[in-house]
Amino acid sequence: MSEFRFAVNVLPKPGILDPQGRAVELSLPHLNVTTVSRVRVGRRVELTVTAATEPAARAVVDGLAKELLSNPLIEAYAVELLEATSSTVSDAGSGAGSGAGATRR
């Protein structure tokens, strides 16, 4: 088994009123910023999944993102793999020097 670190980025869907994004936009003139527009404010959730393969881990994250982390009526999400770590337990069985604890970024 390996550990996969994901980020789930959740944003209001296009066309859904985003009062937080609007509030940020309205503050921009106070910073003398005139070149920034279309601000959307969302949420980022990072989590670690233990699974045999990356697709299996992704399936878990997708399910959670649809069911819990976002509300599909009003929000869209994107899943991003941050880090994959093969655990020492599985490596012990696959022979010595196979990169126990190796981290891929």
Add this chain to the structure above:
Amino acid sequence: MRVGVVTFPGSNSDVDALNALAVAGVEPVSLWHESPDLQGVAGVILPGGFAYGDYLRAGVIARFSPVMRGVSDFAAKGGHVLGICNGFQVLAEARLVPGALLRNRSLRFAGRLVNIKPERLDSPFTHAATGAPLRVPVAHGEGCYYADEATLDELERSGQVLFRYVHDDGSPALDPDDPANPNGSLRAIAGVCNAAGNVAGLMPHPERMSEAILGTDDGMQLIRSFVDSAKAWEAGR
């Protein structure tokens, strides 16, 4: 007859709801969020508050609590469920009523008296109402009712819009920036029900206006409607 009120961690209007039920003359039963057992009640209220701190999205964590398994089964059997404020958010997250509650358009917490008007007087949640605007309080940060245009049209057609925010003269506050519409709800929608008509949610608090000593007892029109429907449902089983 026994009617239940669920207490989630963070519920704060559960005691008001229990009191309103007692005023309506039924036995109020407090239901704890950790058990799916509804103790044989004839109706369920999901009360206002901030269940599970409103973390992630208002209502979403509560949706997965054990009691909601019992509530879903109860609703599937035709039992009456009324979600008030945070309870509406829980029902929406659980997809037991259509739509979603977004952050108030103003970004401000809305805590004040508003007028709402029942759209129809033949529903289980409004049949004891006079049809005149009801003066009831709102107290929420995420009450802006949203559904896509096609869904809104369908809700209107099927009579699932139960309440709208209205002016003193009873005309709906359709402009989302109208002060009579406290959160920017689309089409001034303050409450809806499911297609079967036995599960309803609304953002304002009828249970907090259940006795004349509180200012008005306008809210009792809705509590009584709900209690009578629960009674009729139980008698028909």
